[in-house]
Amino acid sequence: MEKISEFTVRRLSNYYRILLDLEKRGIPTVSSARLAELGGITSAQVRKDLSYFGNFGTRGLGYSVTELKNAIVEILGLNRQWTMALFGAGSLGHALFFHEGFREDGFYFKHVFDVDPKKVGTKWNDVDITHQRNAEEVLRRDPVHIAVVATPPEAATDIIELLVRAGTKGILNFAPTQLTVPDGVWLRNVNLAVALESLSFYLSM
Amino acid sequence: MEKISEFTVRRLSNYYRILLDLEKRGIPTVSSARLAELGGITSAQVRKDLSYFGNFGTRGLGYSVTELKNAIVEILGLNRQWTMALFGAGSLGHALFFHEGFREDGFYFKHVFDVDPKKVGTKWNDVDITHQRNAEEVLRRDPVHIAVVATPPEAATDIIELLVRAGTKGILNFAPTQLTVPDGVWLRNVNLAVALESLSFYLSM
Secondary structure, three states: OOOOOHHHHHHHHHHHHHHHHHHHOOOOEEOHHHHHHHHOOOHHHHHHHHHOOOOOEEOOOEEEHHHHHHHHHHHOOOOOOEEEEEEOOOHHHHHHHOOHHHHHOOEEEEEEEEOOOOOOOOEEOOEEEEEHHHHHHHHHHOOOOEEEEOOOHHHHHHHHHHHHHHOOOEEEEOOOOOOOOOOOOEEEEOOOHHHHHHHHHHHHO | OOOOOHHHHHHHHHHHHHHHHHHHOOOOEEOHHHHHHHHOOOHHHHHHHHHOOOOOEEOOOEEEHHHHHHHHHHHOOOOOOEEEEEEOOOHHHHHHHOOHHHHHOOEEEEEEEEOOOOOOOOEEOOEEEEEHHHHHHHHHHOOOOEEEEOOOHHHHHHHHHHHHHHOOOEEEEOOOOOOOOOOOOEEEEOOOHHHHHHHHHHHHO
16 A cells, blocks of 8 residues: 555545445435535545545446445544543543544543542543553553543653553644654644634635 | 635645744745655645745745745734634533633634533633523624534534524534534534544554
């Protein structure tokens, strides 16, 4: 598989949501033009994105909604369970931990770490909140696929380092700071301001 | 200005962050190849994106970091103040309200609405939490540019309708539900699972 950009993967997530919605509404097939319209991009882009992964369409009939959805589920790795550890039991961490969409997609938290003595020792659902100083040991003994960092920015660098030492391969960072990781570790920075910047762009026009 | 896709605008946000970082590190110029490398996309894509907005580069010298950053600030509408109303004073709403990155970009909350009688009548910083039944009246009297919806999905449809009636033109929706708005209103749905799906894609390879 050739190198696929993060933007292509994002569009695949977008197609996945559109296809889920079409499937729920009982619509059996979709053209690249219609997918493009629903996704707000060109049909040439849709055909290019899907061409990376093989040949799903039939000329003149379009794509089978369910087949294409299932193919994207497999491509995105959503046909399996992904375990996660949360760093930071503040309000963002709380919102992420209890976000229903994650569990529906196969992502679930099995560890929560914080440094606040009022939070350490309590539970969210059946998950203990553990002191962050024990995180490396806990993650070596009971590893996760993905760590979610929802701490203040000044705490994030140390956490990334302990995650790399513990062998965690996927990191989703919400802390507003630029971080780097060694090869073989996948880091995604989520910037909550990006969607606002898209609105301000369109509202400025 | 021709129609610019949401993906182009997202990449501009991405360039903006990279340029901010280069500027902080005192780096005066950047080539499209280097911008592409830092942004994880092709240099052809970088040149294409920036070509929508005029001619910032000098052949052989690359782009002036500060000039290009300032041009993108203007394009994204970040050289002004944007007022916002928050719907939903739960943990996600709390995280968004207190998110420092928004205020730095010129986005600030002036209203918070919720339906919980324990929250209504209290304040976050100097902003009153008002009952959602009064939202339409409050927003007619004291409008905002952008409404941020951080409520459960079943509440979102009614909120979108009241926002459209109140004349709010920009809506950032975090509720995991598909919503539609009339022409002239800009809606962005933020799906927190999308970044996880990007990780699961790369971790599956």
